Amino acid sequence: MIVGIDAGGTLIKVAYTKKGEVHFEKYPIAEIEQVADWVNNLVDCKVCVTGGRSGVLVSLLDQPAQEMVEFEATHLGVQVLLEKAGTLEDAYLVTNVGTGTSIHCIQDNMQERLGGTGVGGGTLVGLSHLLTGVTRYDEIVELASRGSRDRLDLKVKDIYEDKEPPISGELTASNFGQNLFAISDGVTKEELLAAVIGLVGETVSTVSVQAARQCRSSTIVYIGSSFIDNPLLKEVVTSYTILRGSIPVFPDNGEFSGAMGAMTAL
Ligand code: ADP
The missing domain is CATH 3.30.420.40 (ATPase, nucleotide binding domain)
Structure with a gap:
């Protein structure tokens, strides 16, 4: 199984593949230990973690996990979602309204945070x-x-x-x-x-x-x-x-x- 986890300021978002299908789950940040337990009980899995609280999550995991800068992970994820929907363009802006709001320009396959x-x-x-x-x-x-x-x-x-x-x-x-x-x-x-x-x-x-x-x-x-x-x-x-x-x-x-x-x- 491959698992991607975005541990943010308020919520933990999880994406994983099971039998070739992508599944999504979300948990309040207060349940970070339960999420770590779930990962620790998975057999034969690869994990990549991102988000502001990724360090805390990694410290709770039994196995080493890959870490990724949040903005790069978001850029890649948005690209995949837009591609799936058939609406991917060469250039676009991404506004992520999470706990706070972050704005990025994507062009020439690069992302730049504008503010x-x-x-x-x-x-x-x-x-x-x-x-x-x-x-x-x-x-x-x-x-x-x-x-x-x-x-x-x-x-x-x-x-x-x-x-x-x-x-x-x-x-x-x-x-x-x-x-x-x-x-x-x-x-x-x-x-x-x-x-x-x-x-x-x-x-x-x-x-x-x-x-x-x-x-x-x-x-x-x-x-x-x-x-x-x-x-x-x-x-x-x-x-x-x-x-x-x-x-x-x-x-x-x-x-x-x-x-x-x-x-x-x-
Ligand atoms: P972060 O990555 O910073 O945790 P999110 O993209 O997960 O940010 O967005 C967090 C925001 O989502 C909260 O501030 C709140 O406005 C909203 N939200 C949506 N569902 C919930 C929920 N079940 N509990 C708390 N906040 C929620």
């Missing part, structure tokens, strides 16, 4: 918890999908009231920028969580679209576990990316890119 932002999936969970007390990721995204950002976010058209704005009036002028002191009947959890997802989605897509100017492509491949079962984040990122003139792509199993790349390297 990133600390606003990512960690912000989504952390800020949501601080504002509403909700802790579980699935509950956050479910409640957010039922909320509206209209009373919290200030749009360009709200500022330009009776005038034609010089940019799209639909763009957000200020996340959480409405006159919140004037809301007398309280703000719901659903509204707050929708606004947090709006903030995260608009930040990562805005930074990505700007970074795309440094890459000879306007295709942005969005990956990372922050998109798992999170249609609202996908929707915000899709509409903002298109509004700013780029093309968003969300490959199936994109959150397993690092693990897939590590597995492919073996």
Whole structure:
């Protein structure tokens, strides 16, 4: 069996082949010892590990494991996933919305990190918890999908009231920028969580679209576990990316890119 593992800040992603088929699993980082036990009990396997917590995982393994730089593993994994889907292009941008967000340009078969932002999936969970007390990721995204950002976010058209704005009036002028002191009947959890997802989605897509100017492509491949079962984040990122003139792509199993790349390297 060959096994690729991406041990990240929040989740451990595993890709492995069994009877010629690729399987994917994910675990919270708190279960790193259980993942190591699973690997230690495999007979006749090769392992390649990547991600920020790969050192911790390797220290728990009984057998030596190959290690791979995260960005290279992700690049390789994205390439494999896009190839499978028949959508591989010569040049594209990869925005990995993990705990934090990292942006890469892929061209001439090389990857270059263009930058990133600390606003990512960690912000989504952390800020949501601080504002509403909700802790579980699935509950956050479910409640957010039922909320509206209209009373919290200030749009360009709200500022330009009776005038034609010089940019799209639909763009957000200020996340959480409405006159919140004037809301007398309280703000719901659903509204707050929708606004947090709006903030995260608009930040990562805005930074990505700007970074795309440094890459000879306007295709942005969005990956990372922050998109798992999170249609609202996908929707915000899709509409903002298109509004700013780029093309968003969300490959199936994109959150397993690092693990897939590590597995492919073996
Ligand atoms: P990392 O490699 O840094 O762990 P991921 O790509 O795995 O990053 O993304 C982590 C983010 O995915 C979390 O911050 C959270 O927003 C989201 N997420 C998706 N599913 C879960 C889950 N079951 N538990 C916690 N966070 C989750």
